[in-house]
Amino acid sequence: MTHPEPSSATDQLADSITVHVNLAERSYDILIASDSLSCVAPTAESWYMQRFPSKDGQRSALVVTDRNVANHAETVLSSLVDAGWKAELEQLEPGETTKSLDVISRLYDCLVAMKADRKTAVIAVGGGVIGDSAGFLAATYGRGVPFIQVPTTLLADVDSSVGGKVGINHPAAKNLIGAFYQPLGVCIDTSVLTTLPERDYLSGMAEVVKYGVILDADFFGYLEQNIAGLKSRDPGVLRHIIARSCQLKADVVEQDEYERTGLRAVLNYGHTFAHAFEALAGYGELLHGEAVSIGMLYASRLAEKRGLIDADVTARQRTLIESLGMISRLPPGSDFTADAILDKMKLDKKTVAGQLRFVLPTQMGHVETFGDVPESDVRAVLAELA
Ligand SMILES: NC(=O)c1ccc[n+]([C@@H]2O[C@H](COP(=O)([O-])OP(=O)(O)OC[C@H]3O[C@@H](n4cnc5c(N)ncnc54)[C@H](O)[C@@H]3O)[C@@H](O)[C@H]2O)c1
Ligand SMILES: [Zn+2]
Numbered sequence: 139m140t141h142p143e144p145s146s147a148t149d150q151l152a153d154s155i156t157v158h159v160n161l162a163e164r165s166y167d168i169l170i171a172s173d174s175l176s177c178v179a180p181t182a183e184s185w186y187m188q189r190f191p192s193k194d195g196q197r198s199a200l201v202v203t204d205r206n207v208a209n210h211a212e213t214v215l216s217s218l219v220d221a222g223w224k225a226e227l228e229q230l231e232p233g234e235t236t237k238s239l240d241v242i243s244r245l246y247d248c249l250v251a252m253k254a255d256r257k258t259a260v261i262a263v264g265g266g267v268i269g270d271s272a273g274f275l276a277a278t279y280g281r282g283v284p285f286i287q288v289p290t291t292l293l294a295d296v297d298s299s300v301g302g303k304v305g306i307n308h309p310a311a312k313n314l315i316g317a318f319y320q321p322l323g324v325c326i327d328t329s330v331l332t333t334l335p336e337r338d339y340l341s342g343m344a345e346v347v348k349y350g351v352i353l354d355a356d357f358f359g360y361l362e363q364n365i366a367g368l369k370s371r372d373p374g375v376l377r378h379i380i381a382r383s384c385q386l387k388a389d390v391v392e393q394d395e396y397e398r399t400g401l402r403a404v405l406n407y408g409h410t411f412a413h414a415f416e417a418l419a420g421y422g423e424l425l426h427g428e429a430v431s432i433g434m435l436y437a438s439r440l441a442e443k444r445g446l447i448d449a450d451v452t453a454r455q456r457t458l459i460e461s462l463g464m465i466s467r468l469p470p471g472s473d474f475t476a477d478a479i480l481d482k483m484k485l486d487k488k489t490v491a492g493q494l495r496f497v498l499p500t501q502m503g504h505v506e507t508f509g510d511v512p513e514s515d516v517r518a519v520l521a522e523l524a
Contacts, residue, residue, distance in 0.1 A: 151169070151171050151174055151177055153171065153172065153373075153374070153377065154169055154170060154171035154174065154377075155169075155170045155171075155377055155378075155381040156168065156169055156170070157170070157381055157384045157385050157388060158388075159300070159320070159384075159388040159391065159392065160388075160392050161302075161320055161391070161392060161395055164302075164320040164395075166185070166320055166321055166322060166323050166324070167185070167323050167324070168299070168300065168323070168324040168326065168381075168384050168388075169181060169323065169324070169325050169326065170295075170326045170328070170377050170380050170381045170384070171325075171326070171327060171328070171377070172327065172328045172329050172373040172376075172377065173327065173329045174325065174327045174329075175210060175213040175214055175217065175288070175325075175327050175329075175330070176213055176216075176217045177217065177325075178214045178217050178218065178261070178286075178288060178325050179217040179218045179220065179221035179223065180221065181323065181325055182199075182218070182259065182261070182286055182322070182323070182325075183197070183221065185286070185322045185323040186259075186284065186322065189284065189322055190257060190284075196223075196224055197218075197222070197223045197224070197257075197259075198223060198224040198225065198252065198254065198255075198257075198258045198259070199218055199223055199224075199225045199226075199258060199259040199260070199261050199286075200225070200226055200227075200228060200245070200248060200249060200252065200254065200258065200259075200260050200261070201214055201215050201218070201225060201226065201227045201228070201261045201263055202228050202230065202245065202260060202261070202262050202263070202264070202268055202271070202272040202275070203227065203228070203229055203230070203262075203263040203264050203268060204229065204230050204231065204232040204233075204236065204264050204265075204267065204268055205229055205230075205231065205232055206232045207263060207264050207265075207268075207290045207330070207333075208227075208229050210263055210288075210290055210327075210330050211227055211229070211263040211264075212227070214261065214263050214288055215227050218261075224252075226248065226252055228245060228248050230268065230271070232267070233267065234267060234307065234312075236267050236268070236271055237267055237270055237271050237305070237306040237307045237313075238306055238307060239306060239315070241271060241306075242271065242274060242275055242278075242306060245271075245272075245275045246275070246279060249275075249279050249283075254279065254280070254283065255280070256280040256281075256282070256283055257283070257284065258283055258284075259276075259283065259284040259285070259286055259322070260272050260273075260275055260276035260279070260283055260284070260285050260286070261285075261286045261287075261288060262285070262286070262287050262288060262289075263288045263290060264288075264289070264290050264291075264294070265289065265290055265291035265293065265294045265298075265338070266289075266291065266293055266294045266297070266298035266299075268290075268294075269287050269289060269294050269298050269299050269304075270298060270303075270304055270305055270306065270313070270316075271304075271306055272285070272287075273285055273287070273304030273305075273319055273321070274304045274305050274306050274315070274316060274317065274319075276304070276319065276321075277304050277317040277319035278317070282319065284322045285304075285319065285321045285322060286321055286322050286323055286324070286325065287299040287321050287323075287324040287325070288324075288325045288326075288327070289324065289326055290330045290331075290334070291331075291334055291338055291339075291342055292331060292334065292338070292339055292341075292342025292343060292345075292346070292380075293338070293341060293342035293345060293426070293427060294342075295326050295328075295331075295342070295380045295383075295384075296342060296345050296346055296349070296379075296380055296383035296384060296387070297342070297345045297383075297387065299321070299324045299326075300324070300384050300387045300388055300391065301387060301391045301402075302318045302319055302320040302321075302391070302395065303316060303318060304316055304317055304318075304319045305317065318395065318396055324384075326380060328371075328373050328376040328377055328380065329373065331371055331376065332371060336463075337425060337428075338425070339371070340427065340428075340462065340463060340464045340465075341425040341426060341427025341428055342427055343368070343427065343431075343462055343464060344408075344427035344428070344430040344431040344434070344459075344464060345383070345427060345430065346361065346379050346383050347361060347431065347434070347455065347458060347459065347462075347464075348405075348407055348408060348430065348434060349382070349383045349386045349387065350502075350503070351407060351434065351438075351455060351499055351502065351503070351505070352404050352405070352407045352497070352499070352503075352504070352505045353386045353389075353390075353404070353503060353504075353505075354382070354386055354503050355501075355502040355503030355504075356503075357379075357382050357386070357503075358454070358458070358502055358503065360378070360379075360382075361379070361458060362454070362457075362458055364379075365458075365461050365462060368462060369462065369463065387405065390402055390404060390405060400507065403495075403497060403507050404497055404505050404507070406497050407434060407437060407497040407498075407499070407505050408430045408431070408432075408433035408434030408435075408436075408437050408497075409430060409433060409497075410433070410437070410483055410486055410494070410495070410496055410497070411429075411432070411433035411436040411437060411479075411483075412426070412429035412430045412432070412433030413429070413433075413482065413483075413486050414474075414479045414480075414482035414483045414486070415429045415432060415433065415468065415472070415474070415479075416429045417482045418472070418474045418478055418479065418482060419469075419472055424468075424469070424472075427464075428464070428465050431459050431464045431465060431466065432465065432466065432467060432468060434455060434459075435452065435455060435456055435459070435466055435467075435523070436519055436520070436523055437496060437497065437498055437499075438451060438452040438455055438498075438499060439452055439519050439522070439523060440496060440498060440511065440515060440516065440519045441498035441499050441500070443515050443518060443519060444498065444508070444511065444515065446498055446499065446500045447499050447500065447501060447502075451499055451501070451502050454502065467523070468524075476516075476517050476520045476521065479520055480494075480513065480516065480517075483516075493509055494509075494511055494513070494516065495507055495508065495509045496508050496511050498511075
């Protein structure tokens, strides 16, 4: 991580942190700052110049957002217009249904109407839904136009805006239609998180906790020691946890960009259980991060049962999750049977030939993938934590 010199024109970037994602010619920077939305234009401009050194003439951009964050998108739009860009704003409905072909088709029409060329940037201002959809638009229009992410949820800051996965849903399955497409850069402003509803904030925090458990025991310790700052959304604490999370995910993505070597699977800690819980609860009932925080505790208990870790590793996760106000058990009324949960797990795309695979901790800060977990152990954990 580098701490760039503050620019005199952009005091807002004084305490910024930059994480570099190293992917050969697709490398890019993630800038993490506070009160920096009005700096999107100069930042985008500098990324542009690095990628398209010979670019001259008019710069243009389509800013894609949703209704709940339209005010933040307006700030980005003004910053671009003031800097001489030809920029337009397209506001979508909030929610998962926006990740659809119909919406993408409408956005293609917007690009055509503004006579977009292959140097017209698509700028996503929003959570994972906007980032995934706008990213898919950018990946496919004209076989790829420059894409910039301005994430506005904690989940988008630490997860969906890192790694290059973009896509939309098909009625048959979530994220079925997509691509790997790296952005030109990601501009994170922690101050936009002040308006994020508590449930969404804590849902994103589950992925932050996950990075500590899977890759960095010291980072897990930092979270344990900064409960108050995390709960009050302290800008300095947020910049640190977002930067560290992005760096940890980037380290994994750099080694397995296209999910081919299996290394990227470590990011799925807690997710085998989580995906089953989400599916059984009905999508939308249990937020993804809520399912992940519960799923991590199940996976950790399973690791204990397999003799991989001491009970203390699970206890620390439970204490941290509960201290932050995140949910640690399935909501009352979710009486899913073990058979139903196992059936959903076997449908998970990570399952190989019907054999369940679990990412389990072997110590705090390290996980491994196991394809040999007996179903009886999984059933025992499900019965115990039900
Ligand atoms: N591409 C990836 O690698 C990846 C990884 C994880 C998740 N995802 C995807 O991300 C999506 C979920 O992302 P999400 O949790 O950010 O959901 P989201 O984009 O739906 O945002 C959650 C809610 O918060 C609102 N919101 C966003 N920012 C706000 C702010 N600053 N203030 C007030 N309200 C705000 C949104 O309008 C929405 O209602 C899913 O579609 C998931 O598939 C993608
Ligand atoms: Zn997740």
